[in-house]
Amino acid sequence: MKNSFLLLIFIVFISCNNSNKESMNTEIKEVSNTFLERVEPPNWWIDFKDSSLQLLVKETNIGSAKPTISYEGVSIQKVHQAKSKNYLFIDLQIDKNTKAGKFDIVFTFNDGTTKTHTYELKERQKSSEKYVGFNSTDAIYLITPDRFANADETNDINENLNEKIINRKDDYARHGGDIKGITNHIDYIADLGFTAVWPTPVLTNDMFRGSYHGYAMTDFYQVDPRFGTLAEYQELANELRKKDMKLIMDQVANHCGLEHWWMKDLPFNDWVNNQDYYEKNKENWNNQTVKVSNHRRTTNQDLYAAEADKSGNNEGWFVDTMPDLNQRNPFMAKYIIQNSIWWIETLGLGGIRQDTYPYPDKQFMSNWAGAIMNEYPNFSIVGEEWSYNPLLIGYWQKGAKNKDGYESNLTSTMDFAMQNNIVEAFSQHESYNSGLTKIYEGLANDFHYASPKDILIFPDNHDMSRIFTQLKGDVVNTKMALSYLLMLPRIPQIYYGTEILMNDFAKPGDHGLIRTDFPGGWKGDVVNAFTGEGLTDDQKEMQLFLKKVLNFRKNSKAIHEGKTLHFAPENGTYFLFRIKDDETIVHIINKNDKPISIDLNRFKEVKLKGKTLKNILTGENFTWNQTIQLTEKGSLILTTKL
Structure with a gap:
């Protein structure tokens, strides 16, 4: 009887113990099953x-x-x-x-x-057809988020990330600007007349230094916590939509950052280019130099290019801290395409700007853009082709009649050629082959483009000297350059701070200085460009000038989709006309310091004789008859819409 009792106790103990183990295992399983890496x-x-x-x-x-x-x-x-x-x-x-x-x-x-x-x-949230991209009706405001406005100081430093320093005195350190800083100032951007916002990348950039710019991404699905949260990124997109504005996302298909999570454990032998070299030397990487791109972008079109030079451009790392992604690996290719689509849906994007467009595998880029445009037929993608040669710029645009039969599926590319022409036009003295002739002949190259009005034009951007610097601090020349590009059959993009004459005079071309903090974006700023407090008269005047031109442009069908007609420069002046139905816009550039009288009979084919036009800057009316008196250097914008 005693032995039976002991046996019963033993059985109960084992049963309870097993039950507890099963319960414990269940709990462990539930915890482990909740999270895969x-x-x-x-x-x-x-x-x-x-x-x-x-x-x-x-x-x-x-x-x-x-x-x-x-x-x-x-x-x-x-x-x-x-x-x-x-x-x-x-x-x-x-x-x-x-x-x-x-x-x-x-x-x-x-x-x-x-x-x-x-x-x-x-x-x-909506059908594919309702994703409408940016186009010639838009004006895009380009922002470097770290340098625009700091709305949340609590996220400035993240202890889980490598770069933990905030130092506004260091042009290459993080300054603390964030997504919320952009959202808080949408009214300012909209009031200026912009209809789209392009922030440089805000995804996690867990590099040890220089992480503020965002182009060395270390996680393609995560918002950098120093910029904010995914919810705040979505809020930015939603608040823009309430203003009938678009959010353009800056994406990078060519490379990632060296600290990207997959670099610690690459899935395939060919996930990145030059991977063998990296694998052999990654333990002592600070002392190594990987094969960096030769930057010979013309190898994409060159009929005579050597294979060694082609691979040098497409497979070399952009810099030694930015591994070159191998889009010929089908899993990498699928990953990048799906990532783009995920962000389009997650944010309800109004467009994508694709960085370093000529560097990845060009057939992949055609497939990438094709997959997006197939799903979203009214969407827009602009690719960065930093070239001053219109042949190369035009090559990448959808519909180009390329000799090699290449179809990019890319709706837009960036007009570095015209940007350069604009700078030269307002930097040079007038002669037959210089000055205003640069923009006249530059615009004449539009015959090469499949769709000129879908190309993106800009006075400067985050990678080049500010336009005010390029034009040597000349306010009038800067106004003429800006008003001209805003009248072109193009999609205009303006870099933040251009409206207040931000510059990099101290060290022209220095990237950190180009991306200067926007005054008023930080607590304690003495100057506040959002309110106008502390701005100089020239800054206020430029801000008002751009506001008038942009808001006029916003409602002008002649500028958005009208016929373009221009006359060769004469006597230091250049006339450009945009015409749509009963609306005619006249843009006059006058580089003369002394008053000049222009015979208007030269422009009789425009059929404006006897018509009244309004000066959009002053509100004054002008009757188009025999002559026009230009009393001072600058630009004049007239419209038949009274």
Whole structure:
């Protein structure tokens, strides 16, 4: 009897112990199943034209696991193992009638253990056709977020990231500007007359120094916490939409930052270019120099280019801290395309600006832009081609009749050629081959472009000296340059601070100085450009000048889509006309310091004789008859819309 009692106690003990172990195991399993290291994209949507989705899964030893899904309309088509045992790539098919919702992906390992990840398919907020990109009706305000306005000082430093210094006296350190700083000043931007905002990248840039600019991304799905949160990024997009404005996202398909999380454990042998060299030397990387791009961008078009030079441009790292992504790897290619689409849907974007466009694999870039434009037929993408040769600029635009048959699918490219012409036009004395002839003949090159009005023009940007610096501090020349580009058949982009004559006189061309803090964006700033407090008379005048021209441009169909007509420069003057139905815009540039009388009979084909036009800057009326008296150097903008 005693032995039986002891046996009963033993059985109860074992039972309870096993029960506790099972309960404990269940708790451990629930904790481990809640978080895999990474599943990207982190979510997706139903009702895309392309019903495929490829998931990148990162987790210790996940390569040996078998994934299963039990959700109506979602099926696994193929599972790909990577070279690294810590990755899986899963091809999913999402049927047309699939409902939005959450489902589990169960990963079963060889030893029978499992891990579960819950994935979500969301309803799309609007159809693909309703994603309307930027176009010639827009004027874009380019911002370097770290240098615009600091609305939240609590996020200035993040102890989990490598660069932990805020120093506004150091042009290459972080200054603390953030996404909220842009959102808080949307009214200022809108009142100036801008209809779109392009911030330079705000994704995580966990580099040890120079992280403020954002172009060395270390996580393509995460907002840098020093700029804010994903919710604040979405709030910026939403607040812009309330003003009928667009958010343009700056993306980088060519490279990432050296501290990107996957550089510690690359999934394939060819995930980045020159990977063999990197793998052999990464432990002592500070003492190594990888093969950097030769920057020979013409190799993309050159009929005679050597393969060595082509690969030197496309496969070399942009700099030794920016690994060159290998878009010929199909998993990398899919990753980049899906990442772009994820951000379009997440933010409701009004466009993408793609950095360093001629450096990645050019067939991939065609596929990338093609995938986006196929899904969003009214969207816009502008590519950065830093070239002063219109042949190269035009090559990248959709519809170009390229000799090699290349179709880029890219709606817009950047007009560095005309930007350079504008600077030369207002820096040089007048002669037959200089001065205003530069912009006259520069505009004549539009015959080469598939769609001139969809090309992006700018006076300067975050990578070049401020226009006020380039024009040697001449306010009148700066006004003429800006008014001219705003009248062109183009999409204009203005860099923040141009409206208050920001400059880099102290060290022309210095990137850190070009990206100077916008006055008034920080507590304690003595000068506040948002309110006008402390601005000089010249700064206030330029601010008002741009405001008048931009707001006029906003409502002018003649500028947005009208016929362009210009007359060769004569006597230090240049006449440009934009014509649409009953609206004619006359833009007159006068470089003469002394009064001059112009015979208007030369322009009789425009058929303005006897008509009354209004000066958009002064509000005064002018009757177009025999002559016009130009009393001072500068630009004159007249309109038949009274």
